[in-house]
Amino acid sequence: MHDLDLTSLRLFVAVCETRNIARAAEQHHIVASAISKRIAQLESTLGNVLVERNRRGVAITxxxxxxxxxxxGMLAGADRVARDMAAFGKGIKGQVRVLATVSSIAEYLPDDIASFLQVPEHREIRIDIEEALSRDVVSGLREGLAPLAVCWDAADLEGLQTRPYRNDHLSIIASPSHPIARKKRCAFEETLDYDHVGLPASTAVHTMLARAAAIIGKPISYRAVVSTFDASLRCVRANLGIAVVPREVAEPMASIYGLKVLPLTDTWAQRSFAICFYDEKRLSPAARALAVHLQSLAAARVDPPLSRR
Structure with missing residues (x-):
């Protein structure tokens, strides 16, 4: 098999996304016959029919x-190469891509990276952060999409080296008028009599709560499912239900929205995050320096105690 050429792949993706060869040709400012020829070459190289033409355009096989x-994936990788080389040409002495979970980005990671970049010897290093679900963070690290990752330490980290990062604590967020808001803290089981505002099923928080509810033997009643913590807080403010959100995310916004934050007393509600990589010895100097910096910040941090009833 001949090597696949990126231009042909880019045109193929455009055809798949538009479902029309003529529209793809317009986007890339070439004639439709040139795209048809490229796709035919791909089909010949791969030995399979890739698209089928019909009256409305094309259908993907x-x-x-x-x-x-x-x-x-190949085009995204090629684009990253182009960006990295362009950054190097502008004088950047090091570049590190970090895959990270939604929670870590919403809580600590941006500020910790900012403090790293404020160190004089780090000012010519570029740090790129890409947000993903825990499972995608780990798979991306294994596939070589980034040298470093930050995720929940309960993810499948087999075969990876890890260092401890920061902790967070899941809490119940409720409107002041909600019955549960009279408490200062509560167990997760106490929340299952009320409607919840949840995150998508693919998220780590949803998985954790589903497992806890199954052990208790009571279902979670979701009145709304949203994609971000901010959207969760807005739904809670509108009295659509209560939500489970990291205390570290909720507390800065709770006073703005007029919401109550009740730490969960369950042991699993205290979560730990990890800095992950394949082999510390293979990290670039910039990536190794960032990993050491993040670990040092985690070691220096003292979590505030839970409120007492």
């Missing part, structure tokens, strides 16, 4: 769907 997934 099963083989085309497989290629589309890989093509997007």
């Amino acid at each position: 099963g083989a085309g769907e497989i290629l589309l997934e890989h093509a997007r």
